[in-house]
Amino acid sequence: MTADLMAGVLLLAIAAYTCAGGTDYGAGFWDLTAGGTERGKRPRWLIDHAMAPVWEVNNVWLIFVFVIMWTGFPPLFQAVFSAMWLPLALAAVGLVLRGAGFAFRKVVRRVAGRRLYGAVFAVASLVTPFFLGAAVGGVASGRVRLGTEASADAWSNPTSIVFGLLAVAATAFLGAVFLAADARRFDAPDLIGYFRRRGLLSLTVLVVLGVITLFVTGEDAPHVRHGLTHGAGLAFGIAAGAASFAAAWLLIRRPGGWARASAAAAIACAVIAWGLAQRPYLLPTSMTVAEGAGASTTLTWLAFVTLVALVVVVPAVVLLYWLDTRGDLEELTEADLRRGGDPRGGGEAGTT
């Protein structure tokens, strides 16, 4: 009972990370594709400013996911990290480089340095979600069992690859929708259209990949495919589709808070659909939730800790996002936005 509850919490934490972290990775994706120094200047400017106050918070969700895994479902944690050694190790390296690239890019003023950090940030933003998605794909296709040793097959199989690509497409979609809304917030009308086009494009890719996924999983991950086409999994799948079309419609009309919410809802519903499709397994088809669960007292305490976390963290996060959208955490005033460069070194305005 508690185990099922915590499995649900784990799924929600993964969904939260996919949305929050995904938006963040998506910004990196668009940074990567923004083009050369001159052409990519404005999109990159927006990406920097939109991400800055919230990017760390977005990425702390992953630690939550791990903690719930190893405390609530230790055998699951052991199995996944043993079998998925390489993709997870590469994702970890990607996370380091990404954080470093983002944090340091802004401080560097020379073009070469900014290019280096920017490239590191952008490439890592692409690689990390791919490997995380591939690991999830390996789990969904039943290739991970307790005692499975690390092997290429566990993550370089059809399901893993589509899941990896889906993860990248989802981050791109989220990133574009959020950035379009940010462009409106920062009053940069040309960038609204820029990110609107990219949002619609990535949504199209996402839909195509979604259809491919249904075919691939039919052969490669029959349990998950069955779950996705029946019952609750299907319901959330449909909800994900509906929400993504709502997001597209809102994106065309007036990118803002509602477009963001529906894009996030679409991705969250898709993740939840996957989770429900795995029922009753943590690892299809070898480890059920009950088999993977840790000690029952621990699960009760973990539920309690999660509850406290909700009570304490949610208001804090809401406060952060509220202050952020209200402009109280606005880093630049109108005057700053208009000014061309540093008072001491006018040349710095054009160094990016």
Place this chain on the structure above:
Amino acid sequence: MHTSVPLLASAPDQLLPARELMAFTLASHIILVPLGVALPLITLVMHYRGLRHKDATALLLARRWSAVMAVQFAVGVVTGTVLSFEFGLLWPGLMGRWGDVFGIGFGVEAWAFFLEAVLIAIYLYGWRRLKPRTHFLLGLPLPAAALLGAFGILAANSWMNTPQGFSLDPAGNPTDVNIWKAIFTPMFGPQYWHFVVAMLLTAGYMVAGVYAVGRLRGRRDRYHRLGFTVPFTVAAVATPVQFVLGDAIARSVFHKQPVKFAAMEIVWKTDTRVPEYLFGRLHSDGSISGGIKVPLLDSVLAGFSPNTKVVGLTSVPADRRPTAVQATIAHWAFDIMVLIGSALVLLALWYGLVWLRHRRLPESTWFYRSAACAGLGSVVAVECGWIATEVGRQPWIVYQNMRVSEAVTATRSSTLWIMLSLVIVVYLFLFGSLLAVLLKLRTRWRLADAERGSGPSADPPESAGPYGPRATVRAGDGGAAPPSQGGRP
């Protein structure tokens, strides 16, 4: 519960690289921890001073420190996330079997950390637009969140040292988990307070050291004096406290982990009237070469009497205790830590005496030279303390319950060596960048101070950090307008 992956009767090949990888990433992460745990408190003290006395210099310092805090927190998030990956990548056996017994501490840590990330973001960005009072109040929970995070991590580590709160089924797997007992283990209290105070004084000496160097170079303005005094006072008050706490934790180790104590003091045979060795090297036949031998002292320190019986390494079979090399490493680390701690106590006394007698800062150049070294010294002490804890526990990952070799991943050692070299390169890049950023911040602040009062006003201090406002890209279509003052100070 499952049974753990059947492997590894003797030390497997991958043990060494896995250990080295974990040691390297942890040792790097630890450098950032003092600033993460204690710098918010020191900054808030300065901030309070600034608000209370309407002191612009204090506010400026607090503002600049908040930028440093944020830079190091950003890197700390990254290296901390790597550690949570490594629990699974390197020690799946540990997490698989014991995760539900001791993992809850990490749960507490995770949400404390989350809270810290939120609060730091608000604190850093709030300088400009929030009301000064609101801004300060929103920063106030930061130290509490940091203490809570430390609580979670130390609960987990102290459990590994003195595991309890479970019983074993016939297959050797834990059952009947009692979370409360698993969190509050015998070593928890001593480790926690020793750690918290260590972080406080390390952060204090690190920050004060920067301004001590400034003074040595002839910068004696109020800005430097204040920047030195506040963190140094915090550290100087914490130092004698730490001395007492350090003594208490050593005695707890003596009682709760006697074999570890034997390793830290290189005691070979259980005996009374045991001498204390300062440094020296233990050989596998039990002989000790080098070092300074002080008769009876070890027994006296452990139990206040020369007749105190101290358990020796040979009290347990060779495969249940640290090797001679490991014992020597733990011993050296322990001695270096104690030595640095004692030197810091002297430094704190010097400061305290001058202040009590003359109500001013010491004048001596040697004082500031020592103070400049104190920051580095306390980081070394933190590293040494951690080495003594971790190496002294060998060969156990869970003391007397699971060997490190049983917990290690099955991944090939060659893969792990490659990963280790990759991580070293990446971390050199990471920490090199961090250092470069901090130096760059310093240069810009110095420039800003030089321009203060003369030409156009400087950027707000956080403008150079990875967070604050930047003017590197022309945002709007307008031309260059004069920069704003940067809000209220």
